[in-house]
Every structure is written in C-alpha cells, then in structure tokens.
Amino acid sequence: MKTVIIGGVAAGMSAATRLRRLDETREITVYERGAYVSFANCGLPYHVGGVIAERSSLLLQTPESLASRFALDVRVRHEVVAIDTATRTVTVRDIDAATESVETYDDLVIATGAAAAPGPSAGAVPTHTLRSVDDVDRVLEVLADAGPQPSVVVAGAGFIGLEAVENLVARGARVTLVTRGRQVLSPLDAEMAAPLLALLREHGVDVRLGSTIVGAEPGRVLLDDGGTVEAVLVVEASGVRPDRGLAEAAGLEVGPTGGIAVDARQRTSAPHVWAVGDGVEKRDHVDGEPALVTMAGLANRHGRAVADDIAGLEPAPARPALGTAVLGLFGATVAFVGWSERRLIADGRAHRVIHTHPASHATYYPGAQAMAMKLLVDPASDLILGAQIVGGDGVDKRIDVIAVAMAAGLTASALSQLELAYAPQYGSAKDPVNMIGYVAQNLAEGTTDAVQWHELPAALDAGAALVDVRTPAEFAAGAIPGAVNLPLDDLRARHGEIPDGPVIVHCQVGQRGHTAARLLTQLGYDVRNLDGGYRTWLAGREAMSSTLAEGEHA
Template sequence: MKTIIIGGVAGGMSAATRLRRLDEQREIVVYERGSHVSFANCGLPYHVGGVIAERSSLLLQTPETLAARFALDVRVRHEVMAIDAAAKTVIVRDLTTGATSTETYDDLLLAAGATAQAGATSPGMPTHTLRSVDDVDHINAVLGQSGASAHVVVVGAGFIGLEAVENLLARQATVTLVQRGNQVLSPLDPEMAGPIQQALETAGVDVRTGTTIVGASAGFVILSDGARVRADLVIEASGVRPEASLARSAGLRIGPTGGIAVDARQRTSDPSIWAVGDGVEKVDHIDAEPTLVTMAGLANRHGRAAADAIAGTATTDAAPALGTSILGVLGLTVALVGWNEKRLQAAGRPHRVVHTHPSSHAGYYPGAQQMAMKLLVEPETDAILGAQIVGRDGVDKRIDVIAVAMTAGLTASGLSRLELAYAPQYASAKDPVNLLGYVAENAKTGSTRSLQWHELEAAMATGAVLVDVRSSAEYQTGSIPGALNLPLDELRERHTELPDAPIVVHCQVGQRGHTAARLLSQLGHDVRNLDGGWLTWSAGLLAAANRADSASRVSAIR
C-alpha cells in the first residue's frame, strides 16, 4: 500500500510518523512545498526576538532523520499541482529542477494548512508573513541591515501579529501596529482587550485600529487614515484562509466555512482521501456547526486520528473543537476557550456573564498577580459557553481547567466543586476557578442579581442609584461618575440614607458588592451588583475609548 501526504508540518508529519508506527510495510511519501519539514512554526517569532537563539532549534526533523527513524520518503520543495481522484494519481512539480511527474497512491492525506491573507502594499516594499523558516530568515536579514533603527509595520493584531510586535520590540525596532478592526486581539471581548492595547502603547507601539494599508512608496506605507508611516519592513499577519484549492479542483466537498469538509474520522467526500490541519473544517463544541480553528494541537491530534483511520485501527471519532488558545505578550498572558460574548450576541444566543478579578495565588504569599476572568454561561442549562482570562502568572492552568470542564460537560456552578491543588505559592484555598463557580451559582439561584458594565449608563439614566461600597480612601483614588460612597462596613447602619429607588452597588472587583447586595436585598431594597466591579467597568471604559478612537479614524477617511 502507498500513502501520499501533501504537507510536511504539524498534521502531515504527525500522520506520517503515526502511520509508520502502525504499518511498517506501507510506502509513505511526503511532499512539502517549502524548504523545511517538521519545523516549530509556533516558535518562529521568538527566533526573530532572540528568545530562541539558535535557528537550528526550530528544525525538529529533516528528511534525512525522518528517513532514518521512520523510513519516510520526504521530499521538500516539491509541490503537488493537481489530484486525479478517479485515477488515484497526483501531479508533482520539483521546484528546484522544474520537472513534473505523475505519482500513484492508494490513500492520500491533505495537510496543506492555511494561506496568509494577501497584503495591501505596493511592489518594492519588503513584506513577509511569519509562517516559515524562510520568512524568518528574510525578516532577520532586513532587521540586520537596518540595525537598531529599523521601522516595522505589523498588519494584524491577532496572535501572530502580537507575538511579532513583542519580538520586534526586543530587537529595538520602532513598531506600528495596523488593525482593520476596532480592537486588538478580536477573539476577546472589548473590556478584556483594553488592557492589552494599553500595554502595547505603554511599550511604545503605535497602535492604529480601524485602519488598513492602502499603498507604499519610498520606504513608507500609506494608511487609510491618511498617515504616512516609515517602514523598512511590513509583516503581514492579518489572518489566514484555508488552503483548499487542490481539494476544490479535485472535486472534494468544501464546507460552508471555506475549509475542506471531513467526517468524524477526517475522511473527505472521496473515500480514499483524508484531510487534516488548518485548511479543514472542525465541529464546534458549542453549536455542533462547522467551524475553522487554526491550532497546532488540533492539527497534530487530527493527523494521528487520520493515520489510525487509514491503517484501519480507528476506534473513536474526533472530539468537537473548543478553540482553546493562549498568548504571551509584554508580560501579560491572554487565554480563551469557547465563544466570546460578541459571537453569542451575534447569534442571538441567551447568555449570562461573570467577571472576577482574583489573585494568581494566595494574596499573603509574595508575588501574587491579579487576573481578569470572564465566564459565559447558558442561563437555562448552566452550561459553560466560553471563558477569557488576562493576567500574568497562573492564567494557563486556569484556562486548561475550564477547557477540561467544558469537554467533560461540567456546569458553570460545578466549577465551585472542583477539588484543585492548593498551596499558597500556587493558588488560594478558593481557587480562581472555584470563585467563578461560586459567582455562577449565585447567579443561577438568583441569590444575587448582577448588572454588566455596559448596562450601567442606561440603568442610571432610568433612575437607578449607584452606590460605591469601597472604603473612602479607595473612592478618593477614582470613582464612577454619579456614585454615592457608602462603605460596606457602614451599610447596615446607614442604608436608610438610600433613596427609594433601584440600587446598583459596586466595589473594586465584585466580591464586596455581592455582600452588599445580599445585605441590602434582605433589608428590603431592589438591588443589583455591578459585575466585576470598578476594575471591569474601568476596562470597559478603556475599551469604549479605544473604539471611539478607531471610529474617528474611519470617519476621518470618509
């Protein structure tokens, strides 16, 4: 039997090596269009910044090592030009010699990944993606020629774009970040993304949201807001699209997302062809609909699953995709899983929101760092729909716990009952994940009613009274306009001073607000707690200011 694999990174190589372990007699040929296989593409930005000092560290395997260990026939700089599914052949072009050949197969695996979105610069401007070792070589060459005075424009404020920005700053480059949307890191909700933009601007990055590149000339790029920005280099990181051209021309079914449609065992509409990786549709965990999730972990997992299917040893179907993601940028850690609130609103899906701001470990133990956590819950079933965390230490383990909880079908309230590891330097006796569960359970049972940061203005406009239950000292450092200061410890004795009107209470992070809401409701007041307190409202205000700035840029060019 002969299996041809198109694409030699992540999913392709995972499939190839797994298939060899299952079948020693099979002929396995891998065609890779680029110059390298099995390289650490997620580490590419960090080689630019010098965090990964040795280029060789990115090259996990070579055709020679793969041949020696796994008896794989790996051919780099070979591009598959066409697939004849009926004849079970592919046409292959050697990019070094230009020669073409026709190769037969019994089984074919597509693992070509995704293609970067096209940039919008003029000819002559050095523009590169960050998707291959060759890209990194070109970027390092430009930075080396420009020295410490390099000016770089990064297009796209997603995961790759922000990683590029951080590592360019490490090279002392002057960086302009251009983002078409009205916020950085669009998978986050606005109040969670605001602190990231603030960190970028504090580090000296010129962040331009609501903006695109419309042209380039003489070492400058021209932006849609009319700005002329110096650029020795443009890094294109505005997103990817599925590489499905081969599949389409071969008559394979393409799904509604534009990705290759596969079944639960990674088989395409042709029984002899499988597909894995970023160019393939996944099944969404939340609504079971087709979705695109471009994650290396999924590509590797599905490559292994496809190999099992090809070898005839598969016993389980692919699990739905959660889209669990994490990013480190300028000392912050950003993580998310499932849907965000924007997507839930767009889908018209009912949801409940919980914001908390716990410490990464026990507050009395040195080095505790505050996190911002957001949990999205389905009101009727208490199911977890998504979560976002921004902080420093401890973010990674909390998002993974929530991802496992979602996979296992735990409810939001069920998070309160998880038994998690505790020692002062690692967590609190009430872990941040437990705290999310407590707040979710309070919301589910109705013991506390909450109000979101973006709902406060409308509530006050219709007569609600805002009561700040923090201490007088905290109130003096900053307060929400129109708030009355009535500290929690004085509330029981002084609640009669409050008007006969709906009350909204708030504290710094929401915990004292919950206590105040419970107290006042039992004393006969109509009261709601501002979810996430002052910190969430402040982050939302920052996000609103960023959106307004983005809108003004768009308005100016119209």
C-alpha cells in the first residue's frame, strides 16, 4: 500500500508521521514543492525581528530526520502538478531536475495549504510574503542591503501583518501599515481594536486605515488616496486563499468558500483522496456553515485524523471550528474566538453584547494588568457566540477557558459557575470569566438591562437622562457629554435629582453602574446600565474618530 501526501508542513506532516506510527509497512511519500518541510511557519515573523535568533530553529525536521525516524520518503522541491483520481496517479515535477514523472497511489492526501491572496502589486519595490523560510531569507536580504532604519510598508493588518510590523520595528525599520480596513485586526469589533491602533502609533508605526497600494516607483509605493510612502520593501500580508488549483483541476469539489470541500473525516469528493489544512473548508461552530479557518492547530489535528482514517481506525470526526486565536503585539495580548458583533449584525443573528474590564488577577496583589473583555451571547439559548479579549497577562488563559466552554456547549451564564484555579497572583476568587458569566446571567434573567456604547446617542436623543455614578474626581478627569454626576454612594440620598423619564447610568467599567441600576430599578426608575462603562464608550469613540480622521471612504 502506498500513500502519497502533497505538502510537507503542518497538516501533511502530521498525517505522515501518525500514519507511520499506525502502519509500519506502508509506503509513504511526501512531496513538498518548497525547499523545507515541517518548518515553524508561525515563527517566521519572529526570525525577521531577531526574537528567534537562529534560522535553524525554524527547521523542525529535515527529509533525513524524517527518513531515519519515520521511514518517510520526503521529496522537497517536488511539485505535484496533476492528480488523476481515475487511475490513482499523480504527476510530479522535480523542480531542480526539471523532469516529470507519474507516480501511483493507493491513498492520497492533499495538504497544499493556502497562498497569499493577490495583493496590490508593489511593482518597483521588492514585495514578499512571510509564508516560507525562503520568504524570510529574501526579506532579511533586502533589509541587510538597505542600511539603518529602512522604510518598510506592511500591507494588511491581520495576524501576520501585525506580527510583521512588530518584528520590523524590533529590527529598527520605520514601518507604515497600509490596510483597506477601517481598523486593524478585522476579526475584532471596532471598539476592541481601538487600543491596538493607539499602541501601534505609540510604537512609531504610521498606520494608514482605509488605504490601498495601487502602484510603486523605485523607493516608494503609491496609495489610492494619491499619497506615496517611502519603502525599500513591502511585506504582503493582505490575507490568504486556499491553494486549490491542483484539486480543482483534478475535478474535486470546491465549496462555497473557495476551499476544497471535505466531510468530517476530511474526505474529498473523490474516493481515496483526503484533503486537510488551510486549503480545505471547515464547518463553523456558530452557524454550521462551511468556513475558512486557517489555524495550525486544526491543520495538525485534521492531518492526524486523516492518518487514522487511512489506517482503518475510527477517526474522531472533525468538530466545528471556533477559530480561537491569539496575537502578541508590543507587549499586549489580543485573543478572540467565534463571531464578532459585526459579523453577527451582518448575518442578522440575534445577539447580546457584554463588555467588562477586569484585572488579570486580584488587584491587592501587585502587578495586575487591565484587560477588556467582550462576550457575544445568543439571547434565545444563552449559548456563547464569540468572545474578544485585549490586555496583557492572562488574556490567553481566559480565551482558552471560553473556547472550551463554547466547544462543550456551556451557556454564557454557566461561565459564572466554572471552578477556576485561584491564588492572588493568578486570578481572582471571582475570575474575569466568572464575572462576565454573572453579567450574562443578570441579563438573561432580566435582573439588569444594558445599552451599548453605539446605542447611546440614539437613547440620549430619545430623551434619556445620563447619570455618571463615578466619583467627582473620576468625572472631572473626563466624562461623557451630557452626563450628570451622582456618585453611587450618594445615590440613595440624591436620586430625587434625576429627572423623570428613562435613565441611563454608567460608571468606569460597568460594575458600579450595575449596582446603581439595581438600586434605581427598585426605586421605580426605568433604567439601563451603559455596558462596559466609560472605558468602552471611550474606546468606541476612539474607534469612530480614528476612522473619521483617516478620511476613510466607507
């Protein structure tokens, strides 16, 4: 029996090594068109920045090491150019020898991954992606030739784009970040992304929102707004699309997202052909529809499942994808899972929104860091639809906890019941995840009613009074226009000062506002609490104003 695997990085190599552990006798051949297999693709930006000092650290395995340990026949710089599913053969091109041969297979695994989407061409300026070790080599060559403080443009403000920015800054480059979007990191909602824009600018990055590269001259790129930006190098990170040409040409079914269509066992529409990794569609956790989710964890997991299926084990069917992700950026940590509010609105799905601003651990213990959390909840089922967290320490932990809760089908209210490990340097007796669960429970039970930052103007226009229950000192340091200050601890005595009609209360982060809302509700007021308090409102305002200041054309 002979298995051919096309693509030798995450998904393909997971399939190959697992298959060998299950079947010692099978012939396993891996074709990789690049020069390297099993390299640390998520580490590539960090070698540019020198954080990963040694290039060799990126190379986790070699064809030789895979041969000696797993008896794999790994051919680098060999590209499969055609698949014939009828005859079960592949046509393989030896790139260096410039020869082609036809090879048979019993089972075929396509793990060709994704390729950079066609970005705006930079023409006269060297332009590279950060998808392979070769890419990094080329980027480092350009930087080495450029002298000190080279000007570099990064196109795209997603994960790879932002990681590239951080690492180029670390190398001393002057970086301009160009993105079509109204914000950086589009999976986040605007008010959650706003602090990242500020952070980028604090670190000297020239961020151009709502901009596109339309051309280049030697030493500069041209933007669609008529501006030019100096650049010795463009790092292209505008996104990826499934590398499906080979599969498509072989007649394999492609799904509505443009990814290769597979079932929960990663089987394509052709017998004896599996596909796995960034090139294939996943099933979305929230709506069950096909989705493109290009995460290394899924690629590895599904690669392993393919090996189980080929070897005749019952593979664990692929679970719907959550898209859990985390990013480090200039000391901050950003993480998300599931759907954003923007996506829920675009899809017309009912949702409830919760913002909190907890500390990473008990504030009486030194070193607690602030974080902003957002939870999206299905009002009918109380199931969690998504979450976003921006902060420092402990962000990755909380997103993982919420991701597990989502995968297990726990409700948002049930987050309050989770028994998380507590000591004052690690968390709080009521962990941030518990607390956001309590807020969810209060909303679900109708104990409290909330208004979102972007709903505030309409509510005030409709005549609601806005009561700021923070201390006078907090109020003096910055307040929402139109708010009157009635500190929480005075509210029992002074609530008569509140005019008749609907009331919106707010504090700094939402917690005192909740206490105030409960008090006023019981006193007969029609009251809502401004979700996330002054902080979320401020982030929302920053998001709006940065968009406007950019003169962006949405």
